[in-house]
Amino acid sequence: MKKEREVIVETTNVKKYxxxxxxxxxxxxxxxxxxxxxxxxxxxxxxTGCGKSTFGRTLIRLQNPTExxxxxxxxxxxxxxxxxxxxxxxxxxxxxxxPFTSLNPRIRIGDMLMEVLKIHGIGxxxxxxxxxxxxxxxxxxxxxxxxxxxxxxxxxxxxQRIGLARALILNPEIIVCDEPVSALDVSIQSQIINLxxxxxxxxxxxxxxxxxxxxxxxxxxxxxxxxYLGHLVEEATTEDLFSHPLHPYTQALLSAVPEANPHKSDKxxxxxxxxLPSPIDPPSGCVFRTRCPYATTLCEDLKPQTLDxxxxxxxxxxxxxxxxxxxxxxxxxxxxxxKELAVAK
Amino acid sequence: MEKNNDLLIVExxxxxxxxxxxxxxxxxxxxxxxxxxEILGIVGESGCGKSVTSQSIMRLYDEKKFAEFxxxxxxxxxxxxxxxxxxxxxxxxxxxxxxxxxxxxxxNPVFTIGEQIREPLWIHHRMKxxxxxxxxxxxxxxxxxxxxxxxxxxxxxxxSGGMRQxxxxxxxxxxxxxxxxxxEPTTALDVTIQAQIMDLIVELNKKLNMGVILITHDLAxxxxxxxxxxxxxxxxxxxxxxxxxxxxxxxxxxxxGLLQSIxxxxxxxxxxxxxxxxxxxxxxxxxxxxxxxxxCKYAEEACRQNNQDLESCGGAxxxxxxxxxxxxxx
Numbered sequence: 001m002k003k004e005r006e007v008i009v010e011t012t013n014v015k016k017y018x019x020x021x022x023x024x025x026x027x028x029x030x031x032x033x034x035x036x037x038x039x040x041x042x043x044x045x046x047x048t049g050c051g052k053s054t055f056g057r058t059l060i061r062l063q064n065p066t067e068x069x070x071x072x073x074x075x076x077x078x079x080x081x082x083x084x085x086x087x088x089x090x091x092x093x094x095x096x097x098x099p100f101t102s103l104n105p106r107i108r109i110g111d112m113l114m115e116v117l118k119i120h121g122i123g124x125x126x127x128x129x130x131x132x133x134x135x136x137x138x139x140x141x142x143x144x145x146x147x148x149x150x151x152x153x154x155x156x157x158x159x160q161r162i163g164l165a166r167a168l169i170l171n172p173e174i175i176v177c178d179e180p181v182s183a184l185d186v187s188i189q190s191q192i193i194n195l196x197x198x199x200x201x202x203x204x205x206x207x208x209x210x211x212x213x214x215x216x217x218x219x220x221x222x223x224x225x226x227x228y229l230g231h232l233v234e235e236a237t238t239e240d241l242f243s244h245p246l247h248p249y250t251q252a253l254l255s256a257v258p259e260a261n262p263h264k265s266d267k268x269x270x271x272x273x274x275x276l277p278s279p280i281d282p283p284s285g286c287v288f289r290t291r292c293p294y295a296t297t298l299c300e301d302l303k304p305q306t307l308d309x310x311x312x313x314x315x316x317x318x319x320x321x322x323x324x325x326x327x328x329x330x331x332x333x334x335x336x337x338x339k340e341l342a343v344a345k
Numbered sequence: 346m347e348k349n350n351d352l353l354i355v356e357x358x359x360x361x362x363x364x365x366x367x368x369x370x371x372x373x374x375x376x377x378x379x380x381x382x383e384i385l386g387i388v389g390e391s392g393c394g395k396s397v398t399s400q401s402i403m404r405l406y407d408e409k410k411f412a413e414f415x416x417x418x419x420x421x422x423x424x425x426x427x428x429x430x431x432x433x434x435x436x437x438x439x440x441x442x443x444x445x446x447x448x449x450x451x452x453n454p455v456f457t458i459g460e461q462i463r464e465p466l467w468i469h470h471r472m473k474x475x476x477x478x479x480x481x482x483x484x485x486x487x488x489x490x491x492x493x494x495x496x497x498x499x500x501x502x503x504x505s506g507g508m509r510q511x512x513x514x515x516x517x518x519x520x521x522x523x524x525x526x527x528x529e530p531t532t533a534l535d536v537t538i539q540a541q542i543m544d545l546i547v548e549l550n551k552k553l554n555m556g557v558i559l560i561t562h563d564l565a566x567x568x569x570x571x572x573x574x575x576x577x578x579x580x581x582x583x584x585x586x587x588x589x590x591x592x593x594x595x596x597x598x599x600x601x602g603l604l605q606s607i608x609x610x611x612x613x614x615x616x617x618x619x620x621x622x623x624x625x626x627x628x629x630x631x632x633x634x635x636x637x638x639x640x641c642k643y644a645e646e647a648c649r650q651n652n653q654d655l656e657s658c659g660g661a662x663x664x665x666x667x668x669x670x671x672x673x674x675x
Contacts, residue, residue, distance in 0.1 A: 047535035048506070155624050185390035186562060187621040190606035194617050212535060215565070219608035219618070242610070256540035257610050258565035262588045264611070271544070272537050274491075275505045 043221030099159030459497030
């Protein structure tokens with residue numbers, strides 16, 4: 001059944017490097033390949049600095065990828081010229097994290113929404129644009145009298161609704177949500193999460209949901225990808241990821257999530273040693289090896305491939321522990337890897 | 346008999362701020378106590394007065410112009426509001442210390458972390474440089490910073506977020522305080538680092554038998570670390586109980602709503618999350634009667650007329666500010 005689902009976005013080996021002082025390079029995203037299926041929510045989790053936001057921004061071409069391809073509905077957009085991006089933005093929109101800085105404080109909400117229509121040449125007359133703006137405001141739970149108000153007159157939750165309205169007014173199919181609820185209070189957060197779900201049901205939207213709050217991602221996502229230091233280390237359906245986390249990093253990450261249940265305090269927690277290495281000088285081989293409790297010399301020498309080797313289909317993990325099982329022996333794996341390198345050359 | 350066990354008693358604390366738009370009561374009649382060696386959680390959303398409560402205990406607001414305190418705060422039987430303000434310095438950092446949310450802005454960027462840890466030791470104990478340095482290394486080891494003798498000569502910007510938070514804890518612990526106030530100590534940190542820091546606070550609480558007030562908006566953190574919880578809403582305490590009581594048997598509709606509206610990692614997926622309608626009212630426009638009434642689905646006319654006091658309900662120190670819950674309706 002999974003194979004029949006329409007792939008709406010496909011990234012292959014996307015990399016985003018930033019040059020910094022002293023001729024050094026920050027490898028923010030270092031080879032991420034994933035697919036988004038139509039109508040699903042793909043949750044991207046990871047800690048600060050793992051490159052999840054950079055990946056989201058690169059995906060909709062707010063930044064140009066250093067390497068790799070991004071296909072939207074089969075069309076390669078990774079090098080599309082600026083002129084063609086207008087069309088792309090009609091299909092793909094973004095909701096930002098901070099509802100306080102992502103809205104221009106000097107523009108009324110209504111004008112902000114109508115500006116989007118103007119830029120994309122939608123709607124003939126001003127009154128038509130206004131009607132469209134009103135309609136979208138109602139859809140996200142804002143009242144019509146909010147049309148003439150400025151951002152400072154709204155609370156955090158309402159501003160996030162405005163951010164959503166601005167993204168939705170072009171009727172996009174894909175929305176990249178970068179930490180959309182992390183700045184909100186608990187009682188407001190649940191309102192916005194429910195709004196995301198309602199809109200997905202009514203408009204058949206595809207979400208790339210980037211967040212560090214794993215409980216929220218678990219709730220909203222169909223599939224989840226775990227990122228560490230610019231790499232996608234594991235990917236699986238939500239149920240599968242939580243019942244069988246394979247990558248040692250995923251295991252540690254999930255075990256660290258606090259639970260709102262005082263009776264479950266005996267939970268075994270995997271405490272990771274040390275800090276995240278610098279993305280300027282990432283470790284050789286597997287990027288997680290410096291903090292991994294199972295690291296061997298193989299992890300130092302060879303970068304693990306992302307292989308679909310989980311107990312269920314579509315459970316991809318980049319870790320030698322499972323690759324060995326996949327290839328039978330370590331030797332066979334290195335041989336296979338060698339062949340691959342030869343082919344690449 | 347129980348009185349002897351109380352480290353801190355807050356009685357009817359009211360903090361009023363003089364602002365351009367008139368007086369705002371950020372904390373309105375808050376009473377609670379912290380026992381020796383206990384971790385008390387204060388939870389609530391932004392603007393509920395949880396941070397103001399903690400900073401009022403330390404008297405960190407400008408009392409000449411800006412803030413007015415009413416009520417009583419007894420620390421080991423001594424009234425903190427009765428001692429002259431300059432003398433408060435003998436308490437801050439020595440007997441009561443505080444960890445702030447944002448470690449980067451709480452640490453001074455132009456001093457090394459060693460100097461910042463030594464400062465309270467010098468102020469309170471007149472400890473000489475060599476002894477203080479030794480103590481600083483000891484503290485950094487205690488909070489789990491590797492290679493402490495090298496780290497003490499580094500500046501805050503050279504450390505990661507988790508490390509900075511550990512340094513803050515080391516500074517707070519320098520004089521072995523009897524009460525530690527942790528104001529959202531892990532909010533700015535990632536989950537794996539959060540787990541490390543919370544484990545550290547619990548461990549130190551047990552090892553040093555130090556009372557802790559943990560201020561947070563994260564109910565999951567409360568569930569894993571606290572003994573008792575106080576839930577605040579718009580400047581008032583709406584419910585107080587032990588952690589297990591709060592999670593098993595929440596009584597106030599606000600507490601119930603909060604607990605239902607968080608997605609939980611171990612739960613089966615529900616269709617939609619529970620929502621508390623509306624938003625928190627502004628402090629300048631506090632509703633008459635029960636402050637939660639306009640967002641409460643059980644509210645009726647009587648709720649809007651009278652403000653219920655916090656009353657004991659059920660056993661084990663469970664208190665709630667809702668007449669319907671007390672009478673057992675709903």
